[in-house]
Amino acid sequence: MLPHADTGEQMHVDEHGLVMSSASAAAARHYDRAVHELLHFRAEVATEAGAALAEDPGFPMGHVLTAYLDLLTTEPALARAARERFAGFRAGLDEQALLPRERAHVRAVGALLAGDLLTCGALLAGITEEHPRDALALITGHQIDFLTGDARALRDRVGGALPAWGADDRHFGNLLGMYAFGLEEAGHYDRSEEVGLRAVELDPKDVWGIHAVAHTYEMQGRFGDGVRYLDARLPDWSTGTFLNVHAWWHYCLYLLEAGATGRVLDVYDAVMAGGESAMALLDAAALLWRLYLEGSDQSGRWQALADAWTPKMEEPLSAFNDAHAVMSYVGAGRIAEAERLVASRERYVAGGHTTTNHAMTARVGLPVCRALLAFGRGDFATVVDLLHPIRHRINEFGGSHAQRDAVQKTLLEAAIRAGRREARVLVSERISVRPGSPFNWLKQSAVADDAGARAAAAVRAEDLVRQAALPWR
Known part of the structure; x- marks a missing residue:
């Protein structure tokens, strides 16, 4: 415990060696445990953050952590509560009495509360440059980079901080897990696998590394x-x-490649059905949409999912979420609700807001939502016209390559059904990047010119499934 040089307030050091203002050693230890749980994506992070504030209601980093937790969920109700709670904390705060790192965090939360994800990410990057062992700045910035679809930042934010960490740090594996994800999103697959496997070797419970x-x-x-x-x-x-x-969703993507639709639905019903969080609803919609594109009627499952999205769509908070809500309405056959959501976002864009989500909605979110709606109407040519011009910048509304592939597959399927020449190019691009994907070869079969070529592509798809040697086939 150290005295603040100017105010005499007691200082405490977190487990990574960073000084922070707090009147309570117990609060500081709860903060450490909260960060540990956050790095492992466990619900106990909220309990520990609450315990830190119970010990010291004025604990700056406790308030910062709690605000980040609520805002990064992309849940409208939690975002509203975070705005009110943090405003109350800040109203009675003498920011100049804070340590510089704490002031930077307070500003970063302020930017996030205002919907400015890019400024928040930049402020967190500045904290990391000066304090590379600030685990909260690293993981929060990493999630901001994910929400903004910035692959380079996902890679380099963590990569630049790694020299300050060592194998004797208990969270070094978690840092490697984040770095592995950034490497993957930036296209360094061999290096990503190497780093990810090492992360999980150091910490078998590093679910982000496994991911x-x-x-x-x-x-x-x-x-x-x-x-x-x-x-x-x-x-x-x-x-x-x-x-x-989300991890089960990844498992289901593998099952879809293997053609095991029955197993996919078993997992859906056991794990995804009835989800309430935005994250769970995203995964459920993205999975059912892939089945929808292949003509699989899951209307009963779609109805429940569409119902779950409706209360989250009252305010525009995430263009990425909006697209998955539209998938759900279209899949459920509730075209009028999809139209109303699109119309509400058109009014939002016309309103001239200055948030990051506003730009995302205007540039990517609305074209994607309109395309999904057009697909539901059977207007496949319009889907191609909307999606083809933006296909190389869909990352701008966030998510991962794997998640955004639902949009790319929508474009491909629409091009095939519309008989558009773009379909051949799109299939060729996919096969060139992922020649081991049975899905890609089945689509090659769909666009091939003659029966022989169609049969050869279909056989290739079946060969890949057989070579995978999955135990249940």
């Missing part, structure tokens, strides 16, 4: 390796974290 390896296999079309990897680590990722449903 990074899963992404790497997905992006390479290595669905057999993905199934075996997740099967081998089932106890480490399948329960007890915020990422449970």
Whole structure:
């Protein structure tokens, strides 16, 4: 415990060696435990953050952490509560009495509360440059980079801080897990696999590291390796974290490649149906939409999902979420509700707001939502006209390559159904990047010129599934 040089207030050091203002050593230790739980994506982070503030109601970093937790969920109700709570904290705060790092965090939260994700990310990057061992700045910035679809920042924000960490740090594995995900999103698949496997070796419960390896296999079309990897680590990722449903979603992507639709629906009903969080609803919609594109009627499952999205759509908070809500309305056959959501976002864009989400909605979110709606109407030519011009910047409304592939597959399927020449190019691009994907070869079969070529592509798809040697085939 150290005295503040100017005010005499007691200072405490977190487990990574950073000084912070707090009147309570107990609050500081709860903060450490909260960050530990956050790095493992466990719900206990909220309990520990609450305990820190109970010990010291004025604890600056406790308020910062709690605000980040609420705002990064993309849940409208939590965002509203965070705005009110943090405004109350800030109203009675003498910011000049804070340590410079704490002031920077308060400004970053302020930017996030105002909907300015880019400024928040930049402020957090500045904290990381000066304090590379600030684990909260790193993981929060990492999530901001994910929400803004910035692959380079996902890679370099963590990569630039790594020299300040060592294998003797208990969270070094978590840093490697984040770095592995950034490497994957930036296209460094071999390096991502290497770093991700090392992260999980250091910390078998590093679910983000496991998730990074899963992404790497997905992006390479290595669905057999993905199934075996997740099967081998089932106890480490399948329960007890915020990422449970998302990890099962990755598992289902592998199953879809293998043509195991029945197993996909079994997982959906056991794990995804009835989800309430935005994250869970995103995964459910993205999975059912892939089935929808292949003509699989899941109207009953769609109805429940559409109902769950409706209360989250009252205010524009996430263009990425909006698109998945439209998927759900279209899948449920509730075209009028999809139209109303699109119309509300058109009014939002016309209103001239200055948030990051406003720009995302205008540039990517609205074209995607309109295209999904057009697909539901059977207007496939319009889908191509809307999506083809933006296909190389869809990352701008956030998410990962694997998540955004639902949009790319929508474009491809629409081009095939519309008989558009773009379909051949799109299939060729996919096969060139992921020649091990049965899905890609089945689409090659759909666009091939003659019966022989169609049959050869279909056989190639079946050969890939057989070579994967999955135990249940």
